[in-house]
Amino acid sequence: MSFAYKEGRLHVEEVELSAIAQAHGTPCYVYSRSVIETNFRAYRDAFGDRQHRICYAVKANGNLAVLDILAQLGSAFDIVSVGELARVRAAGGNLRTVTFAGVGKTRFEMEQALAARIACFNVESIEELDLLADVAESLGTQAPIAIRVNPDVDPKTHPYIATGLNENKFGVPMEQAREVYRRAASRKGLNVVGVACHIGSQLTTIEPIVDAASRAMAWGDGCYAQGIDVEHIDIGGGLGIAYGSDNPPTIEKYVGAICDALDPHYEIIIEPGRSIVGAAGVLVSRVVYMKQTPTKLFAICDAAMTELIRPALYQAHHDVLPLCSGVKRQKMDLVGPVCETADFLARDRDLGVTSGDLISLMDCGAYGFVMSSSYNARPRAAEILVDGSEVHIARQRETAEQLFADEFRLPASAMRKLGA
Ligand SMILES: Cc1ncc(COP(=O)(O)O)c(C=O)c1O
Structure with missing residues (x-):
């Protein structure tokens, strides 16, 4: 089990998830190398000597570290854009194996x-x-x-x-x-x-x-x-x-x-995607506030639909685990800070968490980070890859300045026209 509790604290491989949250902040995606490798090998072994090609679907998770692992295992790739082709190239994948859908x-x-x-x-x-x-x-x-x-x-x-x-x-x-x-x-x-x-x-x-x-x-x-x-x-x-x-x-x-x-x-x-990387990733988030309304208890998290849109888009279910055993369980909705009622991560869950606690949304390795957005000017989360006891930054957390680095204010001439 690559994601498991040891002495009441949730680990990924040999690393405690809360140590990653401490060092790299939240929200952050955390991936397990061993899960990715195990799933890819399961496909390869299942085919045995039958003539086949496994084209990993880059759309599921296109992070270069993830593609790098799969390229090293000899995976071929399935792409849906030249942006994904560029990713495969940058990760050292063999372009001659690529299928373009x-x-x-x-x-x-x-x-x-x-x-x-x-x-x-x-x-x-x-x-x-x-x-x-x-x-x-x-x-x-x-x-x-x-x-x-x-x-x-x-x-x-x-x-x-x-x-x-x-x-x-x-x-x-x-x-x-x-x-x-x-x-x-x-x-x-x-x-x-x-x-x-x-x-x-x-x-x-x-x-x-x-x-x-x-x-x-x-x-x-x-x-x-x-x-x-x-x-x-x-x-x-x-x-x-x-x-x-x-x-x-x-x-x-x-x-x-x-x-x-x-x-x-x-x-x-x-062209498998989800079945290789889905269970290899979690989204770690901190509960910022608890809020009781006449009908509902909300845990307001620092992750939102901007990090994980699957619940809002597909009514998808992700298990939620506290990083360490905590307070008494209560029924609650987990929501984010984005100004949309659709901004929920989980609904009607029995959870023992309160303000300040860290939680892990499970099975977020596929169609998680890749579908994230910067709506509400929210910089995209960091992505971390764990390999045994080693922790690698697969993507730095974005900064607010990076979000508008390619934008321009109007030139001075246009400002004068506006003022006229
Ligand atoms: C053409 C094509 N191939 C492969 C995939 C990957 O599917 P999955 O991640 O469910 O394995 C998709 C995803 O929708 C797809 O559209």
């Missing part, structure tokens, strides 16, 4: 990714296909592509993170996919190498994934029959983690089911 790739992004000679573009529409072909041909090169099909499978997750239904903006609808493949095969700037799909995130049952994988493979087989040599099936990411009472399948079971569903002549590509 996303519905809105721009010409500039295509040029950058082609120059980096990434492994595959997952194409999501006819217009994107045409533009990518034009860009590759104008550069005298060929873009390796997979068509991301939308298999119209209900992933049974929160609607905001469901992506594989016809009503979602993602992927090419099955009815159009044949036409898109034909079109792709006719362009000299494109080399069709795969079929891709991704039905959603925080999936807690295997059946929809297996269903989607089978549908994607049927497409691969269909293309093959038409002379298009599809080499890989990319089934995306999506395996869930155990927030609160969720009970997702293990990495082993999930990979086993995918391997069983797909013909062995296909290379399997997966």
Whole structure:
């Protein structure tokens, strides 16, 4: 257990979390190297000698220290912007392993990714296909592509993170996919190498994934029959983690089911994010005030929706643990100082905390810091990575001055006009 109480005090690996809070302030994200490594290795071991590529989804947590660990373990990467491509490059990742997903790739992004000679573009529409072909041909090169099909499978997750239904903006609808493949095969700037799909995130049952994988493979087989040599099936990411009472399948079971569903002549590509880094991170915060209203008890924390938007955006649950055992438990809402009623971190929790206490929001390693904002001019939190007994600063806490360092006041001439 990388996050565990020892003598009543919550530790990450060999380090007491309150010592990190003391040294680096709150709110701060704290990551465990060993959890990241264990999860990545679980994927790798589950595939065994089956031909595969694990493309870590950078969107889940793009901190350079996290990417560095994964690059050292030999991970490939899944990106959705050239900003993420730059992160992979800066962390020493192998750009030739990169898969580029996303519905809105721009010409500039295509040029950058082609120059980096990434492994595959997952194409999501006819217009994107045409533009990518034009860009590759104008550069005298060929873009390796997979068509991301939308298999119209209900992933049974929160609607905001469901992506594989016809009503979602993602992927090419099955009815159009044949036409898109034909079109792709006719362009000299494109080399069709795969079929891709991704039905959603925080999936807690295997059946929809297996269903989607089978549908994607049927497409691969269909293309093959038409002379298009599809080499890989990319089934995306999506395996869930155990927030609160969720009970997702293990990495082993999930990979086993995918391997069983797909013909062995296909290379399997997966794009896991949350299931690698989700449980590897916590958000440490201090309770600033307790506030009793006629109907509710609030613990007002120094972390807010700006640090962790998941509760406000998806009604997500994160377990909350006090850093050391404290006062008598009471039912309360944990909220932040941001001027929004949606600014809550947890609701109706039985917690033994009071003003000044430190708490840890668990399972915040994925879609935590990356979704943070500086709304209300709140500098972004520090990120700390723990490796055994060593503590590394993965990102310095932002300063208020950094928030407006790239802004300009009006020039003096404009001020005169205003005054006139
Ligand atoms: C195309 C694609 N691949 C991979 C992922 C990563 O998903 P997860 O973090 O749930 O594994 C996402 C996330 O939404 C995605 O959109």
